Amino acid sequence: MRVRDLSVTFTGPRGAVTAAEGVTFDLARGEVLGLVGESGSGKSTVGLAAMGLHDPARTRVTGSVLAGGTEVVGASEGKLRALRGSRVAMVFQDALAALSPFHPVGAQLAEAHRVHHRGTSRAESRDRAVDILERVGIPAARSRDHPHQFSGGMRQRVMIAMALINSPDVLIADEPTTALDARVQRQVLDLLDELRHEHGTAVLLVTHDVGVVAHATDRVLVMRDSRQLELGPTERVLTAPAHPYTRALIGAAPTLATVPGTRLPTVENPEPGPRAAARTPVAPPERPLADVTGLRVEFGGGRSLLGRRGEPTRAVRGISLSVRQGETLGLVGESGSGKSTTARVLAGLQRPTAGEVRFAGRDITGAAADTRLRRELSREVQLVFQDPYASLNPRRTVEQIVTTPLLVHTRADRAERRDRAAALLEQVGLSADHLDRYPHEFSGGQRQRIGIARALAPRPRLIIADEPVSALDVSVQAQVLNLLMDLRDELGLSLLFVSHDLAVVRHFCDRIAVMRNGEIVETGTREEVFDRPAAPYTRELLAATL
Known part of the structure; x- marks a missing residue:
C-alpha cells in the first residue's frame, strides 16, 4: 500500500x-x-x-x-x-454492528469465501470457515451459533476470521x-x-x-x-x-512494572503529582459488604419449536467471592469466562440458577425477579458500563441522564436535582456548563465521566465497573483510572472492577479473582496473584501480557 x-x-x-x-x-x-x-x-x-x-x-x-x-x-x-x-x-x-444477526457465523464466513472464489463448493467454503475459526480460538461446534450467542471478545475473533478467510x-x-x-x-x-x-x-x-x-x-x-x-x-x-x-x-499506559496505586501521567499532565494519601490495605471486616456463595447461572436448555431439548450454557459454575467495604476487587478472565454475568447477578439484573447473593447482610438473590427489591438495591449498587456511548441515552441531556437515579430514589425538586448534577459533574472533572449538552457532543473519555457521575448520583456503597476503560485510548484511560482512584478514596466506595487488562487490574485493585470457563481458579491479594500465582491459568495470562 x-x-x-x-x-x-x-x-x-x-x-x-x-x-x-x-x-x-x-x-x-x-x-x-x-x-x-x-x-x-x-x-x-x-x-x-x-x-x-x-x-x-x-x-x-x-x-x-x-x-x-x-x-x-x-x-x-x-x-x-x-x-x-x-x-x-x-x-x-x-x-x-459488522456481523449479521440473522445468520450463523460459520455461514457468514463461508459466504465471504464463496464470493471471491467462484466455483468453490459450499462444503469447501464451510470447511475453510471452520478452519479459520479454529485458528482464532473458536471451536468448530460454535460455527452454527449466531453473533448474539458470543461474548464481545469472541465476536471480535469472528471478525478477524472473516477478514483472514481470503488471505488478503x-x-x-x-x-x-x-x-x-x-x-x-x-x-x-x-x-x-x-x-x-x-x-x-x-x-x-x-x-x-x-x-x-x-x-x-x-x-x-x-x-x-x-x-x-x-x-x-x-x-x-x-x-x-x-x-x-x-x-x-x-x-500514560500502565504496565506490570507500574507502581500500583500511583497517579498515571496523561497528555494534559505528563508529570502528575503524588496522590494525596497513600492507600492502606483494606482489613477484612466481620461481614463482607457483598457476598456470593455457590453461584450458578445457566442459559437456554429449554425445548425448541421442534420439541428438541438443548443443553444449557453454563456461564457461571458454582463460584464464591466477596467484596469488602472500601475494597476494590478485580475480576479477571478472558471473554466468555463469566465475569459480566457475575457482575449482573450482583447488581440484581440477572437471575441466578442456584446459589446465594447477599448485600450488607441482606439476601438479594431474587432481586432480578423482584421489582421492589431491585429498585432498593439500585440505590446501594450502581454500574459503570464498558461502552460510554451505548450506555447513555442520545436523546437526553447530561442533566437528565445524571439525575435519573435521583428521580427514582429521592424526592428532590428540579432545582435540587440540577444542583446535585452540577456538583457531580464537577466531581468527575467536568463542569455545570455541560448540563444541557447531549452525549454526542462529548469525547469517549468525557462520556465515561458522565456515566460515572450518574452512578454516583444516589450515593451508592458499591460500584460495579464492567470494563470501564477498555474502549478508551491510553491517555483517556489514565484520566478515568485516576478519577476512580480519587473517588474511591474520597468517598470510601467499594468497587468490583471487571477487566481483562492485567496491567490495569494490578495498578488499581486490592484483591484479584481470576475466572475461567465460569469458575474462579484463584483469589488473592495483588501481590499473591501477580508475584506468586498458584493457578497454571493465571501464569498463562501473566506470560501472555504484552
Missing part, C-alpha cells in the same frame, strides 16, 4: 470538518505498521479511506491510496468491490484486540504475524494499545488532531520518541 498526502474532510450541518490531513506512508509486503493516537485523531478515518468506505456524497477525499495496484481514491464502486475482501480486508472495531494482500485492522484478554490477544497477534510471514500480508494496525504496538509492529505512525506527528521504526519511536505528545502517550 502506498499513501500520499491523504486528506479526508466531512461535510455536516455545522460545516466542513477535516478528519485527516496530509497523511503519507508506505506499507511493504509482510510489514506491520502501527497507526497510533487518541480517539478522534483520525486513525480510523485513514483506515476507512484506504478501503474506499467513506460516503462520497458527504466526504471529500484527496491525495492518493494505491492498494494492491489499484488507486482507491476516485475508484468506481465496481473496482472497490473487487478489491475489498480479496486484496484488501478490514477488521472493524464494533464486531456486533493488505489487512487493515481497526482496534482488533481491544476487547480481548491478554491470552487471546497474544493468540490473535501471533496469528497475524504468522499470516504476514507465510503469505506476505501487509498489516495496517490501528490501535491505542502501546503494548500491542511494541509487540506486533515494525514501524509506528503517530497521529493527533488529524495530522501525522511522527513516523519511524517501532523501537526508536517507543524508546526515543521525537515528539512530546508521543512521549506523553507512551507514559
Whole structure:
C-alpha cells in the first residue's frame, strides 16, 4: 500500500470538518505498521479511506491510496468491490454492528469465501470457515451459533476470521484486540504475524494499545488532531520518541512494572503529582459488604419449536467471592469466562440458577425477579458500563441522564436535582456548563465521566465497573483510572472492577479473582496473584501480557 498526502474532510450541518490531513506512508509486503493516537485523531478515518468506505456524497477525499495496484481514491464502486475482501480486508472495531444477526457465523464466513472464489463448493467454503475459526480460538461446534450467542471478545475473533478467510494482500485492522484478554490477544497477534510471514500480508494496525504496538509492529505512525506527528521504526519511536505528545502517550499506559496505586501521567499532565494519601490495605471486616456463595447461572436448555431439548450454557459454575467495604476487587478472565454475568447477578439484573447473593447482610438473590427489591438495591449498587456511548441515552441531556437515579430514589425538586448534577459533574472533572449538552457532543473519555457521575448520583456503597476503560485510548484511560482512584478514596466506595487488562487490574485493585470457563481458579491479594500465582491459568495470562 502506498499513501500520499491523504486528506479526508466531512461535510455536516455545522460545516466542513477535516478528519485527516496530509497523511503519507508506505506499507511493504509482510510489514506491520502501527497507526497510533487518541480517539478522534483520525486513525480510523485513514483506515476507512484506504478501503474506499467513506460516503462520497458527504466526504471529500484527496491525495492518493494505491492498494494492491489499484488507486482507491476516485475508484468506481465496481473496482472497490473487487478489491475489498480479496486484496484488501478490514477488521472493524464494533464486531456486533459488522456481523449479521440473522445468520450463523460459520455461514457468514463461508459466504465471504464463496464470493471471491467462484466455483468453490459450499462444503469447501464451510470447511475453510471452520478452519479459520479454529485458528482464532473458536471451536468448530460454535460455527452454527449466531453473533448474539458470543461474548464481545469472541465476536471480535469472528471478525478477524472473516477478514483472514481470503488471505488478503493488505489487512487493515481497526482496534482488533481491544476487547480481548491478554491470552487471546497474544493468540490473535501471533496469528497475524504468522499470516504476514507465510503469505506476505501487509498489516495496517490501528490501535491505542502501546503494548500491542511494541509487540506486533515494525514501524509506528503517530497521529493527533488529524495530522501525522511522527513516523519511524517501532523501537526508536517507543524508546526515543521525537515528539512530546508521543512521549506523553507512551507514559500514560500502565504496565506490570507500574507502581500500583500511583497517579498515571496523561497528555494534559505528563508529570502528575503524588496522590494525596497513600492507600492502606483494606482489613477484612466481620461481614463482607457483598457476598456470593455457590453461584450458578445457566442459559437456554429449554425445548425448541421442534420439541428438541438443548443443553444449557453454563456461564457461571458454582463460584464464591466477596467484596469488602472500601475494597476494590478485580475480576479477571478472558471473554466468555463469566465475569459480566457475575457482575449482573450482583447488581440484581440477572437471575441466578442456584446459589446465594447477599448485600450488607441482606439476601438479594431474587432481586432480578423482584421489582421492589431491585429498585432498593439500585440505590446501594450502581454500574459503570464498558461502552460510554451505548450506555447513555442520545436523546437526553447530561442533566437528565445524571439525575435519573435521583428521580427514582429521592424526592428532590428540579432545582435540587440540577444542583446535585452540577456538583457531580464537577466531581468527575467536568463542569455545570455541560448540563444541557447531549452525549454526542462529548469525547469517549468525557462520556465515561458522565456515566460515572450518574452512578454516583444516589450515593451508592458499591460500584460495579464492567470494563470501564477498555474502549478508551491510553491517555483517556489514565484520566478515568485516576478519577476512580480519587473517588474511591474520597468517598470510601467499594468497587468490583471487571477487566481483562492485567496491567490495569494490578495498578488499581486490592484483591484479584481470576475466572475461567465460569469458575474462579484463584483469589488473592495483588501481590499473591501477580508475584506468586498458584493457578497454571493465571501464569498463562501473566506470560501472555504484552
